[in-house]
Amino acid sequence: NAGVTQTPKFRILKIGQSMTLQCTQDMNHNYMYWYRQDPGMGLKLIYYSVGAGITDKGEVPNGYNVSRSTTEDFPLRLELAAPSQTSVYFCASREEGGGYEQYFGPGTRLTVT
Amino acid sequence: GEDVEQSLFLSVREGDSSVINCTYTDSSSTYLYWYKQEPGAGLQLLTYIFSNMDMKQDQRLTVLLNKKDKHLSLRIADTQTGDSAIYFCAESYGQNFVFGPGTRLSVLP
Numbered sequence: 001n002a003g004v005t006q007t008p009k010f011r012i013l014k015i016g017q018s019m020t021l022q023c024t025q026d027m028n029h030n031y032m033y034w035y036r037q038d039p040g041m042g043l044k045l046i047y048y049s050v051g052a053g054i055t056d057k058g059e060v061p062n063g064y065n066v067s068r069s070t071t072e073d074f075p076l077r078l079e080l081a082a083p084s085q086t087s088v089y090f091c092a093s094r095e096e097g098g099g100y101e102q103y104f105g106p107g108t109r110l111t112v113t
Numbered sequence: 114g115e116d117v118e119q120s121l122f123l124s125v126r127e128g129d130s131s132v133i134n135c136t137y138t139d140s141s142s143t144y145l146y147w148y149k150q151e152p153g154a155g156l157q158l159l160t161y162i163f164s165n166m167d168m169k170q171d172q173r174l175t176v177l178l179n180k181k182d183k184h185l186s187l188r189i190a191d192t193q194t195g196d197s198a199i200y201f202c203a204e205s206y207g208q209n210f211v212f213g214p215g216t217r218l219s220v221l222p
Contacts, residue, residue, distance in 0.1 A: 004155070031208070033210070035212075040121065040214055040215075041214050042117065042201060042203075042211070042212035042213045042214045042215060043156075043201070043210075043212040045209065045210065048208060050208065056208075058209075090155055090156070092155075092156075100144050100146075100161060100205065101158045101161070102156075102158065102210065104155030104156045104157070105155050106153070106154055106155050107153075107154075107155055
């Protein structure tokens with residue numbers, strides 16, 4: 001199993017540009033999450049999904065959108081990039097029910113200038 | 114809102130024990146976790162404790178939970194250079210997970 005994979009690893013965007021951060025998991029997990037990690041801060045939850053077709057906002061959803069058309073994929077969309085979105089983005093997944101461990105991807109480092 | 118706090122830095126000598134502390138605010142948390150993050154990598158679960166437990170031991174790791182004070186600690190016995198990393202405390206309630214800012218552990222030879 002590859003686990004949770006994220007692409008790209010690094011990206012530099014200009015203010016106002018758009019991009020999609022890709023996340024794929026091959027563990028058949030229903031639950032998937034997007035977090036951002038700012039320096040010296042914990043992870044902040046952006047969006048999460050409890051299954052295909054179901055998404056919900058986390059703590060910091062503004063400026064982002066998600067979709068979940070399949071169990072495997074959970075892309076995160078930035079429509080109008082702003083410098084405040086400079087961060088490291090982590091995708092994670094976990095099993096439904098008794099599996100409380102979240103499996104994290106390696107992260108995408110995004111800089112908006 | 115819910116909040117998880119940790120000190121940001123800890124330095125120990127190789128072979129000593131490390132104790133990383135965490136306080137949380139949500140008394141309805143079901144599970145509390147310790148994650149490890151190595152440079153350039155995602156977080157990896159080290160251990161977790163159910164909220165009705167006081168202690169959990171797993172090889173070199175000991176987790177202590179004081180529910181009254183909402184205090185969680187992680188003790189690493191015989192700390193090695195490979196333990197150098199950032200350690201995150203986290204709590205979960207329902208589908209939500211709240212992470213602390215992370216404690217950067219430096220192990221000195």
